[in-house]
Amino acid sequence: MYDIERFYQAKNIEDAVQALRADPEAVIISGGSDVLIKIREGKLAGCSLVSIHGIRELEGVSMEEDGTIVIGPATTFSHITNNEIIQKHIPILGNAVDMAGGPQLRNIGTVGGNVCNGVTSADSASSLCCLDAILVLTGPEGVREVPISQWYTGPGRTVRGHEEILTAIKIKRESYEGYSGHYIKYGKRNAMEIATLGCAVTVKLTEDRRYIEDLHLAYGVAAPTPIRCREAEERAKGMEIGEALFEAVGKWALEEVNPRSSWRASKEFRLQLVEELGKRALKQAVINGEGGNAHA
Numbered sequence: 001m002y003d004i005e006r007f008y009q010a011k012n013i014e015d016a017v018q019a020l021r022a023d024p025e026a027v028i029i030s031g032g033s034d035v036l037i038k039i040r041e042g043k044l045a046g047c048s049l050v051s052i053h054g055i056r057e058l059e060g061v062s063m064e065e066d067g068t069i070v071i072g073p074a075t076t077f078s079h080i081t082n083n084e085i086i087q088k089h090i091p092i093l094g095n096a097v098d099m100a101g102g103p104q105l106r107n108i109g110t111v112g113g114n115v116c117n118g119v120t121s122a123d124s125a126s127s128l129c130c131l132d133a134i135l136v137l138t139g140p141e142g143v144r145e146v147p148i149s150q151w152y153t154g155p156g157r158t159v160r161g162h163e164e165i166l167t168a169i170k171i172k173r174e175s176y177e178g179y180s181g182h183y184i185k186y187g188k189r190n191a192m193e194i195a196t197l198g199c200a201v202t203v204k205l206t207e208d209r210r211y212i213e214d215l216h217l218a219y220g221v222a223a224p225t226p227i228r229c230r231e232a233e234e235r236a237k238g239m240e241i242g243e244a245l246f247e248a249v250g251k252w253a254l255e256e257v258n259p260r261s262s263w264r265a266s267k268e269f270r271l272q273l274v275e276e277l278g279k280r281a282l283k284q285a286v287i288n289g290e291g292g293n294a295h296a
């Protein structure tokens, strides 16, 4: 049994905003795979829910004329993975969300819920950080756009106001065109296990495929929020592709992360993963971009 005080099914975005305005305690529910667990555990027992499930304008993936990819936040993980635009332009995101939970979870869990829960282990988060995602919020005052670098304010917390709904996730053309990428999730089992550590890399290579032109390196569970390792990224620019580069980037990342010990893994083990996954994710991203002698 779920202890729910009130349930309101919103008809559209405006209706959902009004419903949130009318009830300062109400909680948005999309796929419900986080919210319902919290209600059952008692953390959200007795809450009122505003459902955005089934609002068509919040679902699907499209591309604007200028090449911006627009992802509806209520798009499920399965739909993200199977979407042609995602597969062609940002496969790293489709692969990342394909590692979440099991098939049932991926058919109900949404990418918007994964971003709005604010947790560092969210499988979409580090890829979206690499892709410089822009989060579009709609509230009573209108629409505002927040770069993902300004989204997270602490564990499980974001800049989203109570009356605001995430209505789109945008990826600009310059954030994906010419980049190849790779995401690695380290977990104890392949299914139904959140990440012990997640690492995403997107990389742009020089025309001759021998040097790094640009690098984006992001981690989940390496700090209280998902993070980018901006100094490591800067240091890698212009470097020749090869083992020395992969090794160095893994080591540099250690200077910017701050993982903690939990029942899942010790801080020391997570640091080891930061270095190793950074190295491997970069190497695979380079291979995906047909770079250097990375295959060797």
Ligand SMILES: Cc1cc2nc3c(=O)[nH]c(=O)nc-3n(C[C@H](O)[C@H](O)[C@H](O)COP(=O)(O)OP(=O)(O)OC[C@H]3O[C@@H](n4cnc5c(N)ncnc54)[C@H](O)[C@@H]3O)c2cc1C
Binding pocket: 027, 028, 029, 030, 031, 032, 033, 034, 035, 036, 037, 052, 073, 074, 099, 100, 101, 102, 105, 108, 109, 110, 111, 112, 113, 114, 115, 116, 117, 121, 122, 123, 124, 160, 164, 165, 166, 167, 192, 193, 194, 195
């Ligand atoms: C068995 C199990 C395994 C799991 N495994 C993984 C895993 O491997 N990797 C992983 O990343 N996650 C995992 N999760 C967590 C969860 O499935 C994901 O975080 C999922 O993306 C949540 O999406 P949802 O639509 O179900 O969110 P909901 O539960 O509906 O909402 C989650 C949060 O986001 C808010 N919210 C949702 N949509 C919006 C919106 N459009 N605007 C504003 N706020 C919104 C809600 O108010 C709530 O705070 C797992 C969960 C379960 C139950």
